[in-house]
Amino acid sequence: MKKKRPSLRDIAEVLNVSTTTVSFVLNGKGEEKKISKQLIERVENYLKEIDYKPNLIARSLRTGNSHIIVFMVEDVSNHFFSKVGRIIEDISYKHDYRVLFCSTENDAKRTREHIEVFKERQVDGFIIVPPPGIKEAVEDLQQNGTPVVLFDRKIEGIEIDSVLLNNYEGSRNATLHLIEQGFKNIAFITIDLNQNQMLDRLAGYRATVKEAGLTEYILTLPYDPDRASDSRKKIQEFIAAHPQLDSIFFATNYLSQSGLKTLHQIDSNLVSNLGIISFDDSYFFEMYAPTISAYAQPIELMAKELMRLMLDRIQKKNEALNVEEVNLDGELIIRESSLKKYTRL
Amino acid sequence: MKKKRPSLRDIAEVLNVSTTTVSFVLNGKGEEKKISKQLIERVENYLKEIDYKPNLIARSLRTGNSHIIVFMVEDVSNHFFSKVGRIIEDISYKHDYRVLFCSTENDAKRTREHIEVFKERQVDGFIIVPPPGIKEAVEDLQQNGTPVVLFDRKIEGIEIDSVLLNNYEGSRNATLHLIEQGFKNIAFITIDLNQNQMLDRLAGYRATVKEAGLTEYILTLPYDPDRASDSRKKIQEFIAAHPQLDSIFFATNYLSQSGLKTLHQIDSNLVSNLGIISFDDSYFFEMYAPTISAYAQPIELMAKELMRLMLDRIQKKNEALNVEEVNLDGELIIRESSLKKYTRL
DNA sequence: TTAGAAAACTAAATCGTTTAAGAAAGCAGC
DNA sequence: GCTGCTTTCTTAAACGATTTAGTTTTCTAA
Numbered sequence: 001m002k003k004k005r006p007s008l009r010d011i012a013e014v015l016n017v018s019t020t021t022v023s024f025v026l027n028g029k030g031e032e033k034k035i036s037k038q039l040i041e042r043v044e045n046y047l048k049e050i051d052y053k054p055n056l057i058a059r060s061l062r063t064g065n066s067h068i069i070v071f072m073v074e075d076v077s078n079h080f081f082s083k084v085g086r087i088i089e090d091i092s093y094k095h096d097y098r099v100l101f102c103s104t105e106n107d108a109k110r111t112r113e114h115i116e117v118f119k120e121r122q123v124d125g126f127i128i129v130p131p132p133g134i135k136e137a138v139e140d141l142q143q144n145g146t147p148v149v150l151f152d153r154k155i156e157g158i159e160i161d162s163v164l165l166n167n168y169e170g171s172r173n174a175t176l177h178l179i180e181q182g183f184k185n186i187a188f189i190t191i192d193l194n195q196n197q198m199l200d201r202l203a204g205y206r207a208t209v210k211e212a213g214l215t216e217y218i219l220t221l222p223y224d225p226d227r228a229s230d231s232r233k234k235i236q237e238f239i240a241a242h243p244q245l246d247s248i249f250f251a252t253n254y255l256s257q258s259g260l261k262t263l264h265q266i267d268s269n270l271v272s273n274l275g276i277i278s279f280d281d282s283y284f285f286e287m288y289a290p291t292i293s294a295y296a297q298p299i300e301l302m303a304k305e306l307m308r309l310m311l312d313r314i315q316k317k318n319e320a321l322n323v324e325e326v327n328l329d330g331e332l333i334i335r336e337s338s339l340k341k342y343t344r345l
Numbered sequence: 346m347k348k349k350r351p352s353l354r355d356i357a358e359v360l361n362v363s364t365t366t367v368s369f370v371l372n373g374k375g376e377e378k379k380i381s382k383q384l385i386e387r388v389e390n391y392l393k394e395i396d397y398k399p400n401l402i403a404r405s406l407r408t409g410n411s412h413i414i415v416f417m418v419e420d421v422s423n424h425f426f427s428k429v430g431r432i433i434e435d436i437s438y439k440h441d442y443r444v445l446f447c448s449t450e451n452d453a454k455r456t457r458e459h460i461e462v463f464k465e466r467q468v469d470g471f472i473i474v475p476p477p478g479i480k481e482a483v484e485d486l487q488q489n490g491t492p493v494v495l496f497d498r499k500i501e502g503i504e505i506d507s508v509l510l511n512n513y514e515g516s517r518n519a520t521l522h523l524i525e526q527g528f529k530n531i532a533f534i535t536i537d538l539n540q541n542q543m544l545d546r547l548a549g550y551r552a553t554v555k556e557a558g559l560t561e562y563i564l565t566l567p568y569d570p571d572r573a574s575d576s577r578k579k580i581q582e583f584i585a586a587h588p589q590l591d592s593i594f595f596a597t598n599y600l601s602q603s604g605l606k607t608l609h610q611i612d613s614n615l616v617s618n619l620g621i622i623s624f625d626d627s628y629f630f631e632m633y634a635p636t637i638s639a640y641a642q643p644i645e646l647m648a649k650e651l652m653r654l655m656l657d658r659i660q661k662k663n664e665a666l667n668v669e670e671v672n673l674d675g676e677l678i679i680r681e682s683s684l685k686k687y688t689r690l
Numbered sequence: 691t692t693a694g695a696a697a698a699c700t701a702a703a704t705c706g707t708t709t710a711a712g713a714a715a716g717c718a719g720c
Numbered sequence: 721g722c723t724g725c726t727t728t729c730t731t732a733a734a735c736g737a738t739t740t741a742g743t744t745t746t747c748t749a750a
Binding site for chain 2: 734
């Protein structure tokens, strides 16, 4: 038996006032709108008494906003993104916003469709990890006046608020750390994604190795997760072809996880014999044996910056604001795997 | 410059027909409503021409549904839940639904608030991993006619669709496997959550051990993640107090991850010396050394069953349906850690 | 006493759909 | 020419809030 919830009109009728009055009181605009104190109190009491909850859909339709923020990432079940999402959810909750998570699968078409639907649902803002090919859709949102903040990656040729990691610096720091530990032949294992992100990391590594007068060893693996066995073979060949390697720098946590497995399969002592560091931290690095060093992205700070920008843009929707590109630094988390004294070579 | 999107009314005006006609055509009810073929075509062409997208908020207000499904779990960044969520998202997407993820933090008040807000937003259904104390809120939803499907845990004393793991059987299988491998002194490490879920796992262990004529060794740790160091100490004491232990069964993946770390800290050979199995699989078990055996929940099947029930309930919203309690079995994934021949004791 | 301002409230339009109910036009049959 | 059916469309009322533009009443001051 679906019993209808009372509407503003019902309430107005019961109290013998206009819906306008009830609405003003409901939204705390009583004083401002010169409703008398007694009436305000009478209405408030009644609202509390029946525990009135306004229909948010109706409100959205009228006001044009929804108190919903969309968080679009490559894959919501990815550890890094889900952690950031979790904090975003919390901050949003405190500001009375809800978060719609969704996965782009790095696919432009799917992303565009998502954006279209959410636009029609009048969401208040988008936080997007952009796949390639959605520049127009994003520009369209901007035209529309909808706040958009990019995360993790940029879109070239577009002025837009973003929160990014300083990948070059991070990569440089990680490489430098290995060099300081005395490693001389440092391999860099990356994936064939043409994103600035990965290119910057590569550049950071190359510059640092070059600067130290060392040789660079680069292995690029296919991004496609279905071709994991290919990757295994390539790593194996790479290691065999370069017996002089004393350390490995994995360009993403995704790679280091499967990479460690591969190394372990090749030779169960290999992991302990090489210096290892990973871009992106993982819960699991803490409990691997040896524990794995990493350059960790500042997850909490990223989420906070994203939400700071987002809430600011929502609030000042009609003002022209300066575009902010926030570049954050991560943190080198040194564990056993990158310390020369722990390696047995 | 926010340019207004055309509304049905605008379109009707341009085409010189009524909004009713446009609406009927838009929703594919043209034939049914006896609109002439020529007019249908004319309208359809125009809709396509201007790439019209209806305002979904307005539609929701009128129809009372939103094509949004809520997925409430303890923590959206938890690996297990986020994986299930990811598949739910995909299935929903194919059926033109979107998913709102949110975290309950196992807190009744927060959960109730979430439910309240989403109800006002007219979401079409709830998939909930229920924290204790939300029985009334759930019953309220049911009264309301809103589809609710529980996941992972039950609520006692309430008739409701649910998708659950057969925890007793799973625990029994895992224990049996250790026994078959020749382990005689099997410890069960669990958390002090009074949920059927955990109680069933405990019961499965106890019954199986008893049946085999073996002694039971049970360690219960506090659930609170903030007291991780307490847990470490307790594990250490427990191991010291029972030197005869030859294997450990961790009751959740959460425990086994921190447990492995602790074991490794106590003695770096301990992990290889004990038989180990975990309830719930983890990506990381595949790449630990040794690889860790687990009783894995059937993530994909669970998501599918959840969505099967949900979509069915949404479609047949007004029919009285039989309550379904789906009990699924997981899969024993045997890796190195639970094979007697790999342990060095 | 009265103009004018301030205070306290309200009527009604609006957001953009859906849909029940009704109307106009055409045609058959008597 | 009237009645009764179809066929084809339209009018207008929802849905439940917000908000603009009033209206009425009371107060103030000359």
